[in-house]
Amino acid sequence: MSEKDGTTELKIPDYEEVLAAHERIALHVHRTPVLTSRFMDDLTGAQLFFKCENFQKAGVFKARGASNAVFGLSDEAAARGVATHSSGNHGQSLSYAGGRRGIPVTVVMPRTAPEAKKAAVRGYGANIVECEPSTSSREAVFAEVMARSGADFVHPYNDPRVIAGQATASKELIEDVGKLDAVIAPIGGGGMVSGSCLTLSNIAPATKIYAAEPKNADDAYRSFKAGHIIADDAPQTVADGLKVPLKDLTWHFVSTYVEDIFLATEEEIIEAMYLTWQRMKMIIEPSSAVPLATIIKNREVFAGKRVGVIITGGNVDLKTLPWM
């Protein structure tokens, strides 16, 4: 099924699929808490509701989409296993979900991915095949892997099952805190943003949806402004989960529902990450700090508003922190 990777038209998931996903994954993922912080509210002038997917299984929201894909397979398809390429977090999540169902998992990931992420994938019992740290190398190596396996390809984000799974996070957020003026999430390939669009356009259509992106990997921003997908090969940013480009499914959601995309520099991302660790006592990965960095920068957009902030994950190599 490697043709899912952009060469065949994929079905846009609808909200019924989000409801089905939420039931399907309920036993396999956490309903994560929503935290607030007086300090962060004072800093930004907004009322922020942090949806803490860093406390999710596998340390990241991607456990939702991966679980939805894995537990939606027929027994026959499941027996052939699943495979994916990923900068780490989706690979880890698919390994978690596959391990939980007891099926084979193969993950293609860059040889430069953090050792902690590789160890976690292996810890769930999955098999790693390494590639070079570029989109083109990853796709080439993965095509080889798929050519010799009958596994089900679970794309990190350009897969309706994955987007429907990620969409359950915003559903819980609205259920827990009620009406929000805005929701903001980091954007890389666009899986979480697309899931947020899918949910909010159905259950909270007045809520504005923003995306936050590293300036050093601003392909989604440039795509959004240009009106068509622009991809970078091998961008460099501390927010290593956000280096991948939009694909057709996620572009559909981003181009249809996103209000605006904001950018943050590497320094701003690291500062926002440090502040979150220091003040909220929770470990977030650099990607998860990009929304806060852009909220601080764009005070006029968010001040006085009730804003949901998706904390996407907490997988960090604790021995190489970006401020050390």
Add this chain to the structure above:
Amino acid sequence: MSEKDGTTELKIPDYEEVLAAHERIALHVHRTPVLTSRFMDDLTGAQLFFKCENFQKAGVFKARGASNAVFGLSDEAAARGVATHSSGNHGQSLSYAGGRRGIPVTVVMPRTAPEAKKAAVRGYGANIVECEPSTSSREAVFAEVMARSGADFVHPYNDPRVIAGQATASKELIEDVGKLDAVIAPIGGGGMVSGSCLTLSNIAPATKIYAAEPKNADDAYRSFKAGHIIADDAPQTVADGLKVPLKDLTWHFVSTYVEDIFLATEEEIIEAMYLTWQRMKMIIEPSSAVPLATIIKNREVFAGKRVGVIITGGNVDLKTLPWM
């Protein structure tokens, strides 16, 4: 009121005072979450319930006791302010509570205390007077400060108001998770352990109470075994909140209600802290890792049991982590 510091007999607080404290502080402190972790349960063979006071105001459980003392003062006494000595966390908490009531706060703390803790105390608007990093120097400098002020002395732990405040943490824990076979907390001066004894002996008398202490600062352990208070001067441990000795009030609770005290080496404490950061994505200070370190070591005591683990705080200098 410096005679509270051990030279005058203090009243042992009763459970009515815990109930009053809980009402008094409700608006000023968080009802912190209780987290669980499949990984930690698999590691220890026990079912662990982490009461997360690292998410407490000021980043530490001591906001409870400090708030109970500050908000229990008459307006007249409050106007003269409060003062204390502290390795940081109680000072920070008293500064928080005093700042919240809008009264003067003076804190005597070691010049070697982490810069982050000093900055936090100053951030709440309190005045710091520095001493040498030993119990004897701290007490001498503090006596001077008290001699020239009419402030109310809020001892970090040997104060019935403080113990009644800390006791509210175990009350919430039992309310949230029900029956526990055991509760374990780190022990330094014994404030949290005493509060846990006060609550559990009243509402859950079958629950065994354990304390966990750094081997490098094992004065509570030696006191417990000897049957009388033994104090070290200036012990050295990464768990810098646990260097202080027991005093008469806390000795009462420890000697009456504690089942046993377990010790952990510096390496074991750092490993347990690292594991907690890595797996639970939450920032805990070294002192808070001592219970987990001793649970891992004393598997035969805890395996198969429902165990409450008090995570006392999350105040760490993020630029000097013990595993770097």
